[in-house]
Amino acid sequence: MGKAIIAVNDLRKDFQVGEVTVHALRGINLKIESGEFVAIMGASGSGKSTMLNILGCLDKPTSGTYELDSVSVAELSKNERATLRNRKLGFVFQSYNLLPRTSALENVELPLLYNPKIKARERKEIALQALEAVKLTDRMHHKPNQLSGGQQQRVAIARSLVNDPVVILADEATGNLDTRTSYEIMSLFQELNEKGKTIVFVTHEYDIARLASRNVIFRDGHIIKEAQVTERLNVQVLLESIPANDGFD
Amino acid sequence: MNLLNLLKIAVNALLLNKLRAFLTMLGIVIGVASVIAMLAIGQGSKKSIQDQVSSMGSNMIIVMPGIQQRGGVHMGSSSSKSLSVDDVEAIAMHCPSIKMVSPEVRSSGQVIYANNNAPTTIYGGNENYLGIKMLTVTSGREFASKEVQRAAKVCLIGQTVIDNIFEEGVDPIGKYIRFNSIPIKIIGVLSEKGQNTFGQDQDDLLIVPYTTVQKRILAISHIQTILASALSEAASSSALTEIENLLRQRHDISDDEEDDFEVRSQEELVKTFSSISDILTVLLGVIAGISLLVGGIGIMNIMYVSVTERTREIGLRMSIGGRSIDILLQFLTESILISIIGGVIGILSGLGASQLVSSVMKWPVAVMPQAVLASFLVCTAIGVFFGWYPARKAANLDPIDALRYE
Numbered sequence: 087m088g089k090a091i092i093a094v095n096d097l098r099k100d101f102q103v104g105e106v107t108v109h110a111l112r113g114i115n116l117k118i119e120s121g122e123f124v125a126i127m128g129a130s131g132s133g134k135s136t137m138l139n140i141l142g143c144l145d146k147p148t149s150g151t152y153e154l155d156s157v158s159v160a161e162l163s164k165n166e167r168a169t170l171r172n173r174k175l176g177f178v179f180q181s182y183n184l185l186p187r188t189s190a191l192e193n194v195e196l197p198l199l200y201n202p203k204i205k206a207r208e209r210k211e212i213a214l215q216a217l218e219a220v221k222l223t224d225r226m227h228h229k230p231n232q233l234s235g236g237q238q239q240r241v242a243i244a245r246s247l248v249n250d251p252v253v254i255l256a257d258e259a260t261g262n263l264d265t266r267t268s269y270e271i272m273s274l275f276q277e278l279n280e281k282g283k284t285i286v287f288v289t290h291e292y293d294i295a296r297l298a299s300r301n302v303i304f305r306d307g308h309i310i311k312e313a314q315v316t317e318r319l320n321v322q323v324l325l326e327s328i329p330a331n332d333g334f335d
Numbered sequence: 336m337n338l339l340n341l342l343k344i345a346v347n348a349l350l351l352n353k354l355r356a357f358l359t360m361l362g363i364v365i366g367v368a369s370v371i372a373m374l375a376i377g378q379g380s381k382k383s384i385q386d387q388v389s390s391m392g393s394n395m396i397i398v399m400p401g402i403q404q405r406g407g408v409h410m411g412s413s414s415s416k417s418l419s420v421d422d423v424e425a426i427a428m429h430c431p432s433i434k435m436v437s438p439e440v441r442s443s444g445q446v447i448y449a450n451n452n453a454p455t456t457i458y459g460g461n462e463n464y465l466g467i468k469m470l471t472v473t474s475g476r477e478f479a480s481k482e483v484q485r486a487a488k489v490c491l492i493g494q495t496v497i498d499n500i501f502e503e504g505v506d507p508i509g510k511y512i513r514f515n516s517i518p519i520k521i522i523g524v525l526s527e528k529g530q531n532t533f534g535q536d537q538d539d540l541l542i543v544p545y546t547t548v549q550k551r552i553l554a555i556s557h558i559q560t561i562l563a564s565a566l567s568e569a570a571s572s573s574a575l576t577e578i579e580n581l582l583r584q585r586h587d588i589s590d591d592e593e594d595d596f597e598v599r600s601q602e603e604l605v606k607t608f609s610s611i612s613d614i615l616t617v618l619l620g621v622i623a624g625i626s627l628l629v630g631g632i633g634i635m636n637i638m639y640v641s642v643t644e645r646t647r648e649i650g651l652r653m654s655i656g657g658r659s660i661d662i663l664l665q666f667l668t669e670s671i672l673i674s675i676i677g678g679v680i681g682i683l684s685g686l687g688a689s690q691l692v693s694s695v696m697k698w699p700v701a702v703m704p705q706a707v708l709a710s711f712l713v714c715t716a717i718g719v720f721f722g723w724y725p726a727r728k729a730a731n732l733d734p735i736d737a738l739r740y741e
């Protein structure tokens with residue numbers, strides 16, 4: 087067993103909407119260890135994104151504790167959380183969130199611009215390595231509007247990798263993609279996980295969840311089920327199960 | 336974040352929207368260009384007036400008959416006969432700050448040579464006259480004091496008069512002309528001075544001994560003006576008091592009476608005229624400054640819209656580690672870059688416009704290096720000032736809200 091990368095204790099998050107208080111998270115306890123590949127599932131509105139945003143230090147919990155790589159996040163200032171995001175976290179969004187009219191390479195370099203320790207030359211080298219990891223070296227000078235959805239998401243994954251984070255968080259990263267492209271993206275994640283990266287992702291697809299090593303199920307702001315995946319699927323098998331072409335031959 | 340990264344981020348962001356950046360810049364470009372050009376025009380007219388007045392003479396002091404009041408009625412100053420040749424001699428003897436002094440009498444009339452005639456002005460002075468007025472002769476000679484004493488009928492001639500009455504190629508030296516039917520021999524040609532700022536032709540004149548004008552032309556014994564030259568610029572104010580005290584004493588003016596003459600120095604003239612063009616310069620500068628301000632507000636407006644438009648971009652930058660200060664500095668740098676680049680283009684177009692004004696409209700222009708430097712600093716300040724509010728708005732966004740922004 088590796089060491090705990092994420093340790094969450096009695097975490098609560100309330101949203102105040104006018105007079106009404108929405109209890110998005112109602113006491114979450116969760117530990118994720120180094121090298122795990124965790125899928126979070128649950129109905130719409132059950133609090134998955136809220137949870138992931140807090141894990142990603144984009145949002146602050148109303149109460150409870152959260153330790154990321156032995157750092158107590160609740161006590162950090164806004165700026166310290168920003169720096170933590172830059173050094174320890176990678177985020178992959180459902181809608182890619184690439185800078186428009188900016189080349190893939192420059193999009194991947196972006197997080198490194200916010201790290202003063204990295205020199206210009208290093209920056210390019212690291213970004214190229216990340217693009218290589220997502221197999222997009224040949225597209226490095228393409229702008230987002232010249233790339234397919236799957237390719238854009240691969241650029242986004244390269245961007246999340248570039249600062250060598252302790253954990254990658256992905257919120258419905260395959261939500262906008264067709265099945266085959268989703269599997270290709272998942273195969274990337276799986277590869278990264280096999281190399282030791284800790285990954286936490288939210289998904290609605292059961293087969294994709296079964297690629298993970300552990301599933302965590304949310305309902306109404308609670309974790310209702312948490313289980314190691316017993317019959318873990320391999321993404322290559324899934325890919326082979328659908329025809330390589332459009333299936334109309 | 337280091338400065339280089341900051342610049343890279345801001346430059347890239349501007350390049351994403353070149354046309355908008357350029358249009359935003361335009362206000363600043365026009366503002367700065369007009370400030371530079373307006374100040375150059377204002378300064379140019381001031382400098383040309385100053386040059387003009389200084390070229391009138393060397394530390395010159397002018398004594399004119401004062402405005403005389405008799406029973407509350409203003410008598411025209413030219414009708415006054417309060418100045419005499421004795422006053423001139425007294426000034427020469429008793430005023431230590433004065434280097435040279437000369438009487439001046441003048442008359443206008445018709446000058447005739449052969450079949451040609453032209454109107455002109457004849458000036459009479461003594462042998463110091465040319466020195467005081469900084470005139471020189473290009474050919475021939477000046478008149479000597481002996482010729483002044485005997486009211487010799489000799490003259491120095493200006494180029495315009497030569498052009499008016501002599502055929503081309505004729506050497507005027509030694510020729511006799513008639514002024515108001517009195518024959519006068521030309522002994523020297525005056526160097527050309529051209530027009531002054533007020534459009535006066537400074538070469539349309541004859542210069543003769545003052546005695547000649549007094550006795551042979553006007554038949555008067557007083558003089559119209561006294562011209563003197565102070566030892567130096569620094570000495571000119573003490574020269575003024577010396578002359579005033581001396582003349583009050585000579586004219587028997589008691590302490591409670593006003594002078595019956597007026598003493599003016601060239602410095603005073605320069606100051607009077609300079610202050611007029613200073614007002615002009617300030618006025619032009621203010622008008623141009625307003626357009627610069629409008630340009631600045633344009634930057635604020637566009638930056639403000641751009642922050643709203645780029646909310647998701649800001650959210651993304653925050654999510655990958657951009658701190659509030661990084662976002663603030665990015666937007667501030669963008670607006671500073673816009674205004675500095677706009678400022679540089681503005682300075683260049685302002686210099687170009689000044690050049691155009693001077694070559695096409697023949698106006699005197701003088702570009703002030705301080706104005707160029709100041710415009711540059713003002714532009715940076717405008718970038719900071721008008722960029723601050725939009726930049727702060729961007730920096731205060733919450734990462735989650737910004738990412739979710741539709």
Ligand SMILES: Nc1ncnc2c1ncn2[C@@H]1O[C@H](COP(=O)(O)OP(=O)(O)OP(=O)(O)O)[C@@H](O)[C@H]1O
Binds near residue numbers: 103110129133
């Ligand atoms: N900024 C907010 N303001 C108010 N309520 C919010 C806000 N963000 C989330 N909520 C509420 O919190 C609850 C959990 O939302 P969350 O986005 O975490 O759901 P989710 O599990 O990600 O759903 P989905 O699968 O549809 O993405 C919902 O009831 C939602 O309405």
Ligand SMILES: [Mg+2]
Binds near residue numbers: 257
């Ligand atoms: Mg969600």
